[in-house]
Amino acid sequence: MEPTTQRSPNRRIAVIGTGYVGLTTGACLCSLGHHVTCCDADRDKLAELRRGEVRIREPGLGELVRAGISAGRLGFTRSSVSAVRDADAVFLCLPTPMAADGGADLAAVAEVVREVRGHLPANGLLVTKSTVPVGTAARLAELVGRGDVAVVSNPEFLREGRAVQDFLAPDRIVVGAAADAAAQRVAELYAGVDAPVVRTDPATAEVVKYAANSFLATKLSYVNDLAELCERVGADVTGITTCLGHDHRIANSFLRPGPGWGGSCLPKDTAALLHTAEAVGVDLPLVRAAVETNRRQQRRAVDKVVAACGGRVAGVRLGLLGLAFKAGTDDLRDSPAVAVAGELARQGAELVAFDPALRGDERGLPAEVAVVDNPYQAVKGARAVVVLTEWPEFTDLDWSQVLDLAESPVVVDTRNAVDVAVLRRAGAVVHGVGRG
Structure with missing residues (x-):
C-alpha cells in the first residue's frame, strides 16, 4: 500500500458507459490531466453531454464535464470500437443490475467486451469499474482471449451526492491485478490523488466492494x-x-x-x-x-x-x-x-x-x-x-x-x-x- 504521489504522463482513456459511475469516472480522470473519451449508446444523452448538459444531480460534476470539454480533453461517442482503439486504458462502467436469482447480471459487460476485444491496442488495459462478482476478471480475460491485454479490477466507492469528492479524495484506491505491471499502470492513472493504493489480486478486489456495502x-x-x-x-x-x-x-x-x-x-x-x-x-x-x-x-x-x-x-x-x-x-x-x-x-x-x-x-x-x-x-x-x-x-x-x-x-x-x-x-x- 502506497500513496499516489508521483505524477505520471497523461494517458488516453476510454470510459464505456456514461451513467452515474461512468460520467464521474470520465470527468474526474479528465480533471487529472488525461484525455478521456466517454462512450454511450444513448444519442440524446450524448448530444446533451457534448453541450455540457449533465442530467445527473451531482455537485461539481457538470462543472468538471464542461471544463474537460473546454480544455479539449473530454469527448463523447457512440462507437465503443473507435473509443478503445488508441486507449491506454479502457474502463468498463456499465450497469450490473440484480438478476432474478440475486446475482449480478453481467450481460451488458460481456456484450461490450465482445465488441471491443479485437480492437484493443496491444498491451492494453481493460479495467472493471462496475461492481462485479468474484471471478469476473478471470472470465473477462477468457472472453477477451488475448494474452497481451490485462484485465484489472478497480472498484468504485462513490456515494451519490458526494461522488466527485469521493473520486478525487477517496479513503483508498483498490487495484486488483494478476500482474504487478498492470496494477502499477492503473495506479499511475490516479497520480495527483492523495490516497493509499491497495494492490491485491482481482478476486479480492471484486469482493471488497460487496464486503464494504454489506457491512x-x-x-x-x-x-x-x-x-x-x-x-x-x-x-x-x-x-x-x-x-x-x-x-x-x-x-x-x-x-x-x-x-x-x-x-x-x-x-x-x-x-x-x-x-x-x-x-x-x-x-x-x-x-x-x-x-x-x-x-x-x-x-x-x-x-x-x-x-x-x-x-x-x-x-x-x-x-x-x-x-x-x-x-x-x-x-x-x-x-x-x-x-x-x-x-x-x-x-x-x-x-x-x-x-x-x-x-x-x-x-x-x-x-x-x-x-x-x-x-x-x-x-x-x-x-x-x-x-x-x-x-x-x-x-x-x-x-x-x-x-x-x-x-x-x-x-x-x-x-x-x-x-x-x-x-x-x-x-x-x-x-x-x-x-x-
Whole structure:
C-alpha cells in the first residue's frame, strides 16, 4: 500500500458507459490531466453531454464535464470500437443490475467486451469499474482471449451526492491485478490523488466492494433494530447513536435510523454477496438478517403511518415529503420512501408528494403518487405529513404554516430529520423513529 504521489504522463482513456459511475469516472480522470473519451449508446444523452448538459444531480460534476470539454480533453461517442482503439486504458462502467436469482447480471459487460476485444491496442488495459462478482476478471480475460491485454479490477466507492469528492479524495484506491505491471499502470492513472493504493489480486478486489456495502447495510439495519427497541423501552435512539459515534471503533457514519436503506448499491450488493456465498456453500447469517431487518423496517414505517391515522388509511390523504432514497440525489432505485409510498397506496391512501429533486415524470414513481412542485401544496388537506427523505429543505419549512394547511397536526418523521422541538412548538403530534 502506497500513496499516489508521483505524477505520471497523461494517458488516453476510454470510459464505456456514461451513467452515474461512468460520467464521474470520465470527468474526474479528465480533471487529472488525461484525455478521456466517454462512450454511450444513448444519442440524446450524448448530444446533451457534448453541450455540457449533465442530467445527473451531482455537485461539481457538470462543472468538471464542461471544463474537460473546454480544455479539449473530454469527448463523447457512440462507437465503443473507435473509443478503445488508441486507449491506454479502457474502463468498463456499465450497469450490473440484480438478476432474478440475486446475482449480478453481467450481460451488458460481456456484450461490450465482445465488441471491443479485437480492437484493443496491444498491451492494453481493460479495467472493471462496475461492481462485479468474484471471478469476473478471470472470465473477462477468457472472453477477451488475448494474452497481451490485462484485465484489472478497480472498484468504485462513490456515494451519490458526494461522488466527485469521493473520486478525487477517496479513503483508498483498490487495484486488483494478476500482474504487478498492470496494477502499477492503473495506479499511475490516479497520480495527483492523495490516497493509499491497495494492490491485491482481482478476486479480492471484486469482493471488497460487496464486503464494504454489506457491512454498511448491516450497520444501518442494526441501528434500525435499536430504534425499535428504544420505542418499546422509552429510550431515545438519537442519544444512543451520539454516544456510539464518539467511539472511534464505531464512528458516526451510517448510524441514523430511518425507513430502511436503499439506492443503487446496498440492495443489489447484499443480494450479490449472498448469492456468491450460497454458490460456494457458505452461509452469511448476519447479511441475511440485515436484509430481512430492512424489509421489516419498511413495513414498520407503513404501520407507523397507519397507526397515526387511526388504524386505516383507505381514502385518507397523506402529504409525503421526499421520495428519493436519500437526500442529495434524484435516485429512486430501491428507495425505501417509494416502497413505503407504494404500500400506503395499496392500502388505499391518497398520496401527494414533494421532493426537491423530482419533476414527477421519473421512472420508478408509483402511478398513485401525485408529485407537486412545492411542499406546502403537498401537505394541504393531509391527515398526516410523512417525512420520508432527510432533505435539509424540510427542516427550514414554516411548520406552523404546514400544520395550518394540513387537515390534522400529525407528523410522521421516518428519518428524525426535523427537530422535534420545532415540530412541537408548531403544535404537531410527532411520531418519530426510536423515541419512546
